[in-house]
Amino acid sequence: MKGFFRFIYELIGTPQPPSETPVYREVIFPNVGLLTIGLSLAMVLIFYYLINRALGVATFNKVRHWVIFLVVNAVLAFVIGIWQTNAQEVASHSYIYWMATWNAILGLFWFFLFSVLLKRGSTNASTTPF
Amino acid sequence: MHLTRSFRLLPALTVGLLLAGCYSRSDMKGEKATAPAASTETAAPDENATTPAPTADATNNSAPATAAAGPLAQVNVFLEVSGSMEGFMPKTGADAANTRFQQHVAQFLSEVNRSSAARKTYFRIKEKPYRDSYQQLSQTVRSGIQQPASSTDIPTVLDTLVSGYYATNTVSVLISDFIYSPKNAGAIPYISTDITDALNRTQRPDLAISVYGYTSDFRGAYYPALNTGVRKISACCDTPIPYYFWVIGPADAVRRFDAALLERQPGQQAHFGVKYPTPASSLLSRFQNVGAWYYGEKDASKRAAGASYHTVAVSSISAKEPVEFVVGMDLKTLPALYRDLNYLKTSLNIQAQDTDAKIVSVFAANEQTKNSSGEESKYTHFVKVHVTKLGKAARPLQLVLRNQRPAWVAQWTTKNDSNINQTGTKTFALSSLMDGVQAVTATEQTPTPVFIIPLTLQPAD
Numbered sequence: 001m002k003g004f005f006r007f008i009y010e011l012i013g014t015p016q017p018p019s020e021t022p023v024y025r026e027v028i029f030p031n032v033g034l035l036t037i038g039l040s041l042a043m044v045l046i047f048y049y050l051i052n053r054a055l056g057v058a059t060f061n062k063v064r065h066w067v068i069f070l071v072v073n074a075v076l077a078f079v080i081g082i083w084q085t086n087a088q089e090v091a092s093h094s095y096i097y098w099m100a101t102w103n104a105i106l107g108l109f110w111f112f113l114f115s116v117l118l119k120r121g122s123t124n125a126s127t128t129p130f
Numbered sequence: 131m132h133l134t135r136s137f138r139l140l141p142a143l144t145v146g147l148l149l150a151g152c153y154s155r156s157d158m159k160g161e162k163a164t165a166p167a168a169s170t171e172t173a174a175p176d177e178n179a180t181t182p183a184p185t186a187d188a189t190n191n192s193a194p195a196t197a198a199a200g201p202l203a204q205v206n207v208f209l210e211v212s213g214s215m216e217g218f219m220p221k222t223g224a225d226a227a228n229t230r231f232q233q234h235v236a237q238f239l240s241e242v243n244r245s246s247a248a249r250k251t252y253f254r255i256k257e258k259p260y261r262d263s264y265q266q267l268s269q270t271v272r273s274g275i276q277q278p279a280s281s282t283d284i285p286t287v288l289d290t291l292v293s294g295y296y297a298t299n300t301v302s303v304l305i306s307d308f309i310y311s312p313k314n315a316g317a318i319p320y321i322s323t324d325i326t327d328a329l330n331r332t333q334r335p336d337l338a339i340s341v342y343g344y345t346s347d348f349r350g351a352y353y354p355a356l357n358t359g360v361r362k363i364s365a366c367c368d369t370p371i372p373y374y375f376w377v378i379g380p381a382d383a384v385r386r387f388d389a390a391l392l393e394r395q396p397g398q399q400a401h402f403g404v405k406y407p408t409p410a411s412s413l414l415s416r417f418q419n420v421g422a423w424y425y426g427e428k429d430a431s432k433r434a435a436g437a438s439y440h441t442v443a444v445s446s447i448s449a450k451e452p453v454e455f456v457v458g459m460d461l462k463t464l465p466a467l468y469r470d471l472n473y474l475k476t477s478l479n480i481q482a483q484d485t486d487a488k489i490v491s492v493f494a495a496n497e498q499t500k501n502s503s504g505e506e507s508k509y510t511h512f513v514k515v516h517v518t519k520l521g522k523a524a525r526p527l528q529l530v531l532r533n534q535r536p537a538w539v540a541q542w543t544t545k546n547d548s549n550i551n552q553t554g555t556k557t558f559a560l561s562s563l564m565d566g567v568q569a570v571t572a573t574e575q576t577p578t579p580v581f582i583i584p585l586t587l588q589p590a591d
Binding site for chain 1: 415443
């Protein structure tokens with residue numbers, strides 16, 4: 001698991017400053033990764049199963065509504081990155097923002113992935129985004 | 131509570147009884163005629179125990195090792211009172227001016243007397259030790275020697291101390307000018323051998339000696355060791371004269387005595403055979419760190435409070451992108467000599483394989499590091515290491531503080547003290563005395579290091 005998160009987060013390069021590497025690899029990457037996956041899954045479930053199935057809302061199933069969720073998910077993923085690095089008191093470095101940005105992009109990806117996997121279970125939005 | 135206290139007193143009592151036995155040992159050359167009577171006379175009556183001398187060694191060696199903690203069992207202070215010491219302790223004149231020796235030694239005796247050691251004994255050394263009370267010895271220091279001995283033979287004195295007053299948890303402090311005058315010029319090359327033989331006669335395996343050098347003004351007759359020229363320089367001296375404290379005993383006891391009583395009067399010092407616990411140390415990844423490296427320990431990410439790290443994991447390194455790491459060391463537990471930056475700079479070395487690691491600087495804590503919120507605030511000294519290449523796998527890297535002869539020994543040594551006012555603050559053949567001590571306390575050719583801090587240098591995974 002740690003190896004998986006280390007792989008996807010080090011696609012943008014090794015953590016900086018190097019002295020913080022153990023904290024990033026052992027704590028921050030797994031935390032941020034799991035939280036972001038959980039967040040994306042929750043957002044997908046809310047969009048497809050809460051709003052567009054359980055609540056039966058009929059006017060929130062267009063692509064633009066899905067994009068609102070997608071963007072909100074990305075922003076929250078960015079915030080998770082900043083929050084976790086601050087919580088671990090790593091040395092300040094621009095890498096923190098690169099990592100958070102990368103996490104926002106990964107949030108987009110997870111949201112898209114879960115959407116494709118789970119949209120069929122929704123009554124009102126089973127064809128959103130396509 | 132009552133019980134434990136009386137148990138604690140037991141070793142002291144035992145040593146006391148044994149000493150009374152050791153006391154009348156006549157293992158010194160040429161003392162048969164006068165000595166034994168005089169020695170028992172000054173000893174306190176309850177110490178005229180009947181413990182036979184031969185059992186002394188056996189019991190001393192089997193004394194409980196548990197006594198290693200807590201205060202020392204016994205401290206013996208020996209003050210040399212031969213004629214050559216008179217200049218340090220001139221009889222108080224009308225101006226009531228004293229010498230630095232008098233000031234210092236009187237204060238030291240007082241500190242010993244107040245110390246936590248279970249038992250303190252005081253001796254004047256003439257041709258053999260004579261028991262004094264604290265008050266008597268302190269009075270001798272303050273108001274001068276009443277009946278100076280003609281001369282004292284240093285090897286004989288050392289032999290007596292090591293054979294008769296050596297016990298677990300006990301130290302002997304010898305205060306003297308350590309001017310060793312061999313019988314004739316032909317004996318001079320053998321000074322170090324004489325010292326070695328004297329200290330080695332009883333073959334104490336953990337014998338340790340700390341030597342402290344001080345200087346004092348000197349008002350009296352100076353007796354040069356080398357008496358080929360003048361036998362005596364009257365109304366000496368224009369230059370300060372060195373005197374020494376030799377702390378002799380088992381390694382552990384000497385270390386603890388040094389730390390308790392001589393820490394605040396460092397003077398010049400040299401230590402032989404004293405073993406020190408490895409000081410606390412850690413790599414500091416957030417203090418003057420350069421290049422791509424991090425703690426290689428598995429649990430480094432936990433950053434537990436008080437954790438220390440000794441593995442450098444290097445993720446990229448080249449001549450253009452060198453790695454520099456700082457190791458913090460807490461040298462508070464070591465004597466002042468080993469905390470001295472000049473000593474550390476010359477004696478601290480790296481032992482490593484497949485790397486060009488070298489020490490670029492050694493520095494002490496300053497206000498900035500002490501007040502820092504980082505880990506560096508815990509350490510008193512720092513070593514910065516510069517690396518540009520390393521092996522393909524983990525390799526040990528050791529920071530070794532070698533036990534070198536401090537420079538002052540050579541500076542305080544003279545081969546001819548017959549014109550001491552010109553020679554300056556020096557002692558005849560001091561280096562040779564130290565050579566002799568070193569030969570006894572070091573088992574190999576190179577003395578054991580003061581400490582070794584083991585580190586690991588490895589490529590990052």
